[in-house]
Amino acid sequence: MPRLAKIPTPAPPGFVWIQELSRMTGLSVKTLYNYRYLGKGPQPVPIGRKLAYRLAEAKAYAAELHSPESLDNEPARAAA
Secondary structure, eight states, X not given: OOOOOOOOOOOOTTXXXXXXXXHHXXXXXXXXXXXXXHTOSSOOEXXXXXXXXXXXXXXXXXXXXXXXXXXXXXXXOOOO
16 A cells, blocks of 8 residues: 655744754754753744744744844954
8 A cells, every 4th residue: 555645733823843944044954953951042932842942933033143233243264
């Protein structure tokens, strides 16, 4: 019997999964997991075995990352 295609479970209303936050911010999922460990960025809410982020916090964090002020605060890299 053929297997059914896995359809991703939609996030609860008002939340986004970690993969969607990754697309919104341009950060990798691994980086977001590391940020969770370090306490940086928006804090996720575990829902079952997945991590969800509040939509309002996710949008604010994505806007903060892409704002011109956040680009000015990045340390300059040393020339190699």
